[in-house]
Amino acid sequence: MEKNIPLHLQDIVFGSSDPAISQQIAKHIREGKLKKIAPRIYTGKLTDSAEEIIKRNLFNILGKQYNGAVLSHRSAFEYRPTESGMLFLTYTYTKKIELPGVTLSFMAGPGPIEGDSKMFDLYISQQARAYLENMQVSRRPGADSKTLSIKQIEEKLEKIIQINGEQEINRLRDRAREISGALGMDAEFSKLNRLISALLATRTHKGLASPAAKARALGAPFDIERTKIFESLFIDLRERPLIRRLDQNASDISFKNFAFFESYFSNYIEGTVFEIEEAKQIIATQQPLPARNADSHDVLGTYQIVSSRQEMHVTPRDSAQLLEILQYRHRILMSARPDKNPGLFKDRNNFAGSTIFVDYNLVRGTLIKGFEFYRALEHPIARAVFIKFMISEVHPFLDGNGRLARIMMNAELVAAGESKIIIPAVFREDYLGSLRRLTRQGDTDTYIRVMAKAHLFSGQIFGDDRDEMENHLRDCNAFSEPEENILKIIERL
Numbered sequence: 001m002e003k004n005i006p007l008h009l010q011d012i013v014f015g016s017s018d019p020a021i022s023q024q025i026a027k028h029i030r031e032g033k034l035k036k037i038a039p040r041i042y043t044g045k046l047t048d049s050a051e052e053i054i055k056r057n058l059f060n061i062l063g064k065q066y067n068g069a070v071l072s073h074r075s076a077f078e079y080r081p082t083e084s085g086m087l088f089l090t091y092t093y094t095k096k097i098e099l100p101g102v103t104l105s106f107m108a109g110p111g112p113i114e115g116d117s118k119m120f121d122l123y124i125s126q127q128a129r130a131y132l133e134n135m136q137v138s139r140r141p142g143a144d145s146k147t148l149s150i151k152q153i154e155e156k157l158e159k160i161i162q163i164n165g166e167q168e169i170n171r172l173r174d175r176a177r178e179i180s181g182a183l184g185m186d187a188e189f190s191k192l193n194r195l196i197s198a199l200l201a202t203r204t205h206k207g208l209a210s211p212a213a214k215a216r217a218l219g220a221p222f223d224i225e226r227t228k229i230f231e232s233l234f235i236d237l238r239e240r241p242l243i244r245r246l247d248q249n250a251s252d253i254s255f256k257n258f259a260f261f262e263s264y265f266s267n268y269i270e271g272t273v274f275e276i277e278e279a280k281q282i283i284a285t286q287q288p289l290p291a292r293n294a295d296s297h298d299v300l301g302t303y304q305i306v307s308s309r310q311e312m313h314v315t316p317r318d319s320a321q322l323l324e325i326l327q328y329r330h331r332i333l334m335s336a337r338p339d340k341n342p343g344l345f346k347d348r349n350n351f352a353g354s355t356i357f358v359d360y361n362l363v364r365g366t367l368i369k370g371f372e373f374y375r376a377l378e379h380p381i382a383r384a385v386f387i388k389f390m391i392s393e394v395h396p397f398l399d400g401n402g403r404l405a406r407i408m409m410n411a412e413l414v415a416a417g418e419s420k421i422i423i424p425a426v427f428r429e430d431y432l433g434s435l436r437r438l439t440r441q442g443d444t445d446t447y448i449r450v451m452a453k454a455h456l457f458s459g460q461i462f463g464d465d466r467d468e469m470e471n472h473l474r475d476c477n478a479f480s481e482p483e484e485n486i487l488k489i490i491e492r493l
Contacts, residue, residue, distance in 0.1 A: 012057045014064055015040030038099050051101035063121030068111050070123040073146040076130035084143040110183050128175035135188035157199055163345050169196055222365035223358045226393055234373040236444040237382035245419040245459035257466045259307035261422060263299055266403045268425050272298050297336030302403055305329055312414040319371040329407060333400045340399040350395055355439060357395035366394050380416030384409045385451045392435055419459040424478035427487045460492045
C-alpha cells in the first residue's frame with residue numbers, strides 16, 4: 001500500500017494484521033469505495049476488472065503475499081503467465097492457487113540463493129539456476145509445462161553464444177556447476193553440460209558459400225548495410241590527409257587534468273549533467289553524491305579508465321581482443337548500473353530517435369567485420385575516428401555506448417602519442433549531427449571535418465594547472481549550450 005495515499009484511491013490494497021487498517025478496509029468496502037478481488041487483496045479501482053488489476057500488480061502481489069517465493073523454471077525466462085495462464089514458482093509447499101487471470105503453480109524446493117535477483121520483494125531465479133530448473137522432467141506438455149522445451153533451451157543457449165561468445169556460455173556453465181549441489185540438481189547439471197558441449201562442438205560453416213551465411217553459422221552474422229558505411233568511411237579516411245597533433249599533456253598531472261574534463265564532457269553529452277564543482281568533488285573524493293549515486297559512478301567509471309595512461313595505451317591486436325576490451329571497459333563504465341548488464345553485449349535492440357542501431361543478433365559479427373577496415377588503416381587519427389564511429393554505429397551495449405566509443409577513440413590517440421579529443425557541450429549538436437548524417441546519408445565528409453575540428457580544439461587543452469585549463473575551456477565557450485554560443489578555438493603557445 002502506498003503511504004500518504006487514501007486506501008480507496010490505491011490500485012492495490014493488501015489485507016493487514018493491523019486492526020486499524022483492517023477496520024479502515026472494512027469501512028471502505030461497506031461504503032463501496034473498495035472491492036475485494038482475491039483473498040486479502042482489494043482495490044479502489046472499481047471500474048477496472050480484477051484480471052487487469054492482478055496482471056499489472058502481479059509481481060508486487062507475489063512478493064507481498066508469498067515471502068521468500070522464487071519465480072522459477074520457465075517463468076524465470078518468460079516473466080509472464082503461459083498461454084494457459086500458468087505462472088511457476090518455487091516455495092515452501094506444492095500447491096496451485098487461483099487468482100483472477102492467473103494460476104500460481106507453487107513447487108516445493110530450495111528458497112532464494114546468492115545470485116538470485118529481486119523485484120518487488122519477489123525473488124527470481126538467476127540465469128544459471130533457471131537453466132538447471134528447465135532441465136527437469138515435466139509431466140505436462142505445452143503451455144502447462146513448468147519447463148521450456150529442449151528446442152527452446154537450445155535456442156536460448158545458442159543466442160548466448162551468438163551474442164556474447166563461448167566465454168559467456170562457459171561462465172554460465174561454471175555458475176550452474178557451482179550451485180547445482182546446493183540446489184540438489186546434479187543430474188540437471190549433467191544434462192545442461194552435455195547440451196552446451198554439443199552446441200560448442202557442432203558449430204561449423206562447411207558447405208556454405210555466402211560470407212554472411214558462413215558468419216551466421218559461426219555465430220557471427222553481420223549487418224551488411226552497416227559494413228557498407230564502414231567501407232565508405234574507410235576509403236575516405238585512407239585518401240584524406242589528416243593532421244597529427246602530438247599530446248602536450250606529458251606529465252601525470254596534466255594527463256589527469258585532461259582526463260577530468262574528458263570524463264566530465266563525455267558524460268555531459270549523454271545527459272549526465274553535473275555542475276563542474278560537483279564533478280570535482282566526485283573525482284577528488286572518489287565518492288558518489290548521495291542523491292545521484294548511479295550518475296556519479298558514471299563519471300567515476302569514465303575517469304577511472306581515461307585517467308590511466310596504462311589502460312589508455314591498450315588497443316586491439318585482433319577482433320577477439322577488440323571484443324574483450326569493449327566488454328572489460330564497459331564493465332567498469334557501467335558498474336553501478338546492473339540493470340544495463342555491465343560487460344555484456346545487448347540482448348535486445350536499442351534506438352536513438354528514429355535511428356535503429358545494429359540488431360543485437362548481429363553485434364559480434366558486425367564488430368568483427370568492421371575490425372578488418374580498422375586494421376587496414378595506418379594513420380592513428382584515421383584509426384581513432386573510424387573506431388569511434390564503428391562503436392557508436394553498432395551500439396553494442398544497452399547503455400554507455402557513446403562514452404565507450406570516445407574512450408576507444410582516445411585510446412588510439414594515446415597509444416600513438418597524439419592529443420586526445422574532447423567533445424565540449426557547445427559542440428554537442430555538431431558532433432551528434434555529423435554522426436546522424438553519416439548513418440542516414442553516408443556523409444563521411446561532415447563527420448571527418450567535425451572530428452578534425454574537435455581535435456584542433458582539444459590540442460590546445462594542456463597544462464599542470466587545472467584551473468588554468470578550465471579558464472581556457474570557458475574562453476572557448478566549451479561549457480555553453482549549443483543554442484547559446486559557438487565553439488571558439490584559441491591557440492595557446
